Amino acid sequence: MKRVKFYQQSTNLLINGFQPPLSKGEKNTRVQPNRATDVKIKEIRDKIIQAKAYLNFAPPGSNSQIVRELRGRTKELERSVGDATKDKDLSKGALRRVKPMENLLYKASRVFNNCPAIATKLRAMNYNTEEQVQAQKNQAAYLMQLAARTTPKGLHCLSMRLTSEYFSLDPEKRQMPNQQNYYDPNFNHYVVFSDNVWLLQSLLTLRYSSKEPERIVFHVVTDSLNYPAISMWFLLNIQSRATIQILNIDDMDVLPPDYDQLLMKQNSNDPRFISPLNHARFYLPDIFPGLKKIVLFDHDVVVQRDLSRLWSIDMKGKVVGAVETCLEEWRIRKLTSTYIKYFNLGTKRPLWKAGSLPIGWLTFYRQTLALDKRWHVMGLGRESGVKAVDIEQAAVIHYDGVMKPWLDIGKENYKRYWNTRPLPSHLLATVQSSSLIRKKQIQTA
Template identity: 45%
Template sequence: HPESSATRNNPHFTRELRLRMKDVQRAIGDASKDSELPRNADDKIKAMEQTLAKGKQIEDECAASVKKLRAMLQSTEEQLRVHKKQTLFLTQLTAKTLPKGLHCLPLRLTTDYYSLNSSEQQFHNQDRLEDPELYHYALFSDNVLAAAVVVNSTITHAKHPTKHVFHIVTDRLNYAAMRMWFLVNPPGKATIQVQNIEEFTWLNASYSPVLKQLSSQSMIDYYFRTHRASSDSNLKLRNPKYLSILNHLRFYLPEIFPKLHKVLFLDDDIVVQKDLTALWSLDLKGNVNGAVETCGESFHRFDRYLNFSNPLISRNFDARACGWAFGM
């Protein structure tokens, strides 16, 4: 008992138990029969029994406390999991929610756009759109304000704004609003082009495996069937925006801009903080793409995506190589 886990950290009980043991040992001594025991032997043994009973009670109380603490820990972990999921959901909701005053902005812009005559709906400097000597940016977005932030922040830090050309592609719903915004708020001397993705008639399911997959029933069910939401740990990955071909259009830059040699793709969630023209003189060493490295210690490295237990993969790929995080 002095070494039991329940009583080890109870010095008062340990001291009492050792004292009782010494009393019993002295009382029993070398006696070999009852007649040789002193008169107080029974009292010493009863005191020892009481102390042992107290020790058992301490152990029982500790076991109950451990059980209670485990239940509390399990409950706390479950609450933490629920709160994390709620936090993730609210974070995603906040990121995608417009302030109340801006809810009708696309509608107002669309209405204003269609009130213009055809000549007023045109952008200036459209002769620069295919000039390979200029700095061309591709921006695929259905968010008017986000696109405006990217364009304006880029031009603000550009050394030669007149040499910058922005090619914006949006969907049919936001096409008029996007054009109207940049007609009313032109980015200085830079050139703007706004296109409707539906104008790309060549981009169909028979040409694009990505588009074919995005339009499949299984993919639609994954993003829109609510009864599966509880089984997904990352709500971000269930955002229906990933069904939009705008998020995959970057793979078709050569088809969209066949006459341009270099195009800088910008996501619509960035703010440019310096002049980017040096990127056009960057030597890609024969590579088709140049991308920002986001690997860090282990994030986005090949071993997170590929099965290197497969000999074919292990022979042809470097497990520590950095994968291209294309913005999804």
């Protein structure tokens, strides 16, 4: 009875997840019941590769018994495995065919016994496979970048319509209100560099989240091509108390005269490398000479909390924070000159692989104040695995990466944060009417 009782207790312990330690010399044969493995799959595929390697050493047109058997067994195993990726997906028939293949491969090794030649062949097959995989990765990366640079039809039509309406206005009607606030240091200044008319999302979420929206001055720096459309968007939809300044980088005398030539040396179509807007942020003290502090936004952010506390943060002599830039210290330390030095170096060395980001890291090394991570959560435009709780607690969320929320390739589980605050009805009507015009044009064509 005691033995039975002991056995029952041991069984209960095992059921509850406890396993007694192994005795000395005992082999660990315990199997994790729910862990999916692919050991058998890999073993079978290796045998298929080995069989094909042997077949490559058969004389051309050979139809010997060993060759016929290798071909037959290889086809059987390939059909049995199919697209299986885990051992649990294998049929019993596939497992039964492994042993005959092993015996056949042993026979083949006696016939084709030139080991150095076989090793060379396997290395060549491995190299070719790696080349194919790399080619597929390169193609996938190219298509992803192409999709990221594609403007949705509705937005493209909207931009053209806004540009047309802008040039139909009288010059005096193209002026923004509240221009007296543009360089007033008593206001909270924000800036975004963008050629995307859809950047209004950043402005809307900033105003919605602010406790004092009338104290906000929003500066938009764009290029000549997009200046009319972006200006018209704000002229149509701006509130009377809002202060918005639209600047054209092509009209500014802040970039070096040979800047375009330096950018073209990159020999790339990627806007991260050749767009002046991507590099113009390093000239903030020159663009805004009368300001002491400014917050720099990307156009792919959403503001979820009031940011006014940023202006009371002690920068401790640093130049930049996670989301904040101290222009006064920037000027004192002459960091624009430091950037130019690294910029010129980047034309000769691979510093620009990630756009202007590596140059920024070098320029502001030891010049950055670390802010609480809840101010700025990144990774919503790529495979980052950022948690929902971190997103919801963040003051600003950033769709960095190519998977922008307004594109089809955007991450579905992150798109809802971009669309949290719907556009006002009059803005939505502008987009919808532009889409309707586009549809009519297509139907007419």
